[in-house]
Amino acid sequence: MTHTIFIDGEAGTTGLEIRERLEARADLELILLGDRRRDPAARREALNAADAVILCLPDDAAIEAVGMIDNATTRVIDASTAFRVADGWTYGFAEMDVGQGAAIAGSTRVSNPGCYPTGFIGLMRPLVKAGIVPADRFVTVNAVSGYSGGGKSMIAEFEAGGAPAFRAYGLTQHHKHVPEMTRHTGLSHDVMFAPAVGAYRQGMLVEVPLHLASLPGSPSIEVIHGALAEHYAGSRFVEVADLETTEALTGIDPEGLNGTNRMRLHVFGDRSGSQARLVALLDNLGKGASGAAVQNLNLMLGLPEDTGLT
Structure with a gap:
């Protein structure tokens, strides 16, 4: 048919x-x-x-x-x-x-x-649902995308060579993605969203920093990783990198999944420490x-x- x-x-x-x-x-x-x-x-x-x-x-x-x-x-x-x-x-x-x-x-x-919300919700919803991050917690998300996410005018600006290598925007904290990011993670307070655009066409990183010691029970890196891995077990398009792979990285290329419909989630941090950096990698024109x-x-x-x- x-x-x-x-x-x-x-x-x-x-x-x-x-x-x-x-x-x-x-x-x-x-x-x-x-x-x-x-x-x-x-x-x-x-x-x-x-x-x-x-x-x-x-x-x-x-x-x-x-x-x-x-x-x-x-x-x-x-x-x-x-x-x-x-x-x-x-x-x-x-x-x-x-x-x-x-x-x-x-x-x-x-x-x-939206592309940014896909990364953020992908990282946070399983943790809120599991009670690891309380729904009433104030959460910050930092992200950078290729300029293709900004539409024709931004594409023209960057490809003409007159744009900076990196630009922070959404500085008034009234970004259109905030309502969906908040609702679909189950959070009760608006997230604080800090987006930026880089001088490359497509691909993005979405990052959520967490102070583990401020969360109930001070969950470890392994607990955070385990909740994400369990949630996405068997998924065709969303994968959670194992901790050993993540610990071996010295950086992440935002263009690493370009041309695909995949999203890869990482949990960075010292296993004996009290802080974590959760990072989603995806193509803003693909899975995003x-x-x-x-x-x-x-x-x-x-x-x-x-x-x-x-």
């Missing part, structure tokens, strides 16, 4: 990546509008004709597109921030919890996670965007989860 797919916003960075991942597949047929993609009537027709729609649009345009769908059968994956904490939408991080993949498969409305969208699409269409992703 061939499924019809419409990517609304295929000219953007995420849309282009998704199209590239889908167009070679024999089990899918893409609805392409070409020069008519800005025609409201053509968009409405495509939105309602497709078996599944992937929205790669700004928030307001995504909300508008959803409003144009007037049937109950079209499945929607939205890559904007518009619905990531909205009622009636399923959060599209399949590894987030037991049963999340099944929830995605049974949903007609899925919000694709287009790869996750394809994974969610596969689940929603009843296809093997890793189709087109290995």
Whole structure:
């Protein structure tokens, strides 16, 4: 059976990546509008004709597109921030919890996670759920991404050679990712998010520092690692590096998983000490965007989860 797919916003960075991942597949047929993609009537027709729609649009345009769908059968994956904490939408991080993949498969409305939140939630949700990090704890997350995550204007700026090697941003602490990062980890206080962008195209590191002595029972590095390893045991796309591998590292390349839909989690720290650095490595355009969208699409269409992703 061939499924019809419409990517609304295929000219953007995420849309282009998704199209590239889908167009070679024999089990899918893409609805392409070409020069008519800005025609409201053509968009409405495509939105309602497709078996599944992937929205790669700004928030307001995504909300508008959803409003144009007037049937109950079209499945929607939205890559904007518009619905990531909205009622009636399923959060599209399949590894987030037991049963999340099944929830995605049974949903007609899925919000694709943000790239930074994927790393942060991947690190923190298992620890909060296990009670290792209390839900009322104030948590900080530091992260750096390649410039492709900033959209066309940032890409043009960096590729023109006029941008700095490293830029901290989101300095007002009102970043759009904070609500989903807080809700989907189960934390009760907004996380303190310190994002940055580097002078490379794609790939990212998301880091959470923990003072273990401030947590109930002063958990060891081994306890933290064990909780993450247990949570992701058997996962196709999320792996937890063993402590020996992590201890042998002298650094992490943020581009290390580029071109994949994988995410690797590390627990750094002195095993006899009282501090830990939790680090997630992923491709901001892979597991952080287009790869996750394809994974969610596969689940929603009843296809093997890793189709087109290995």
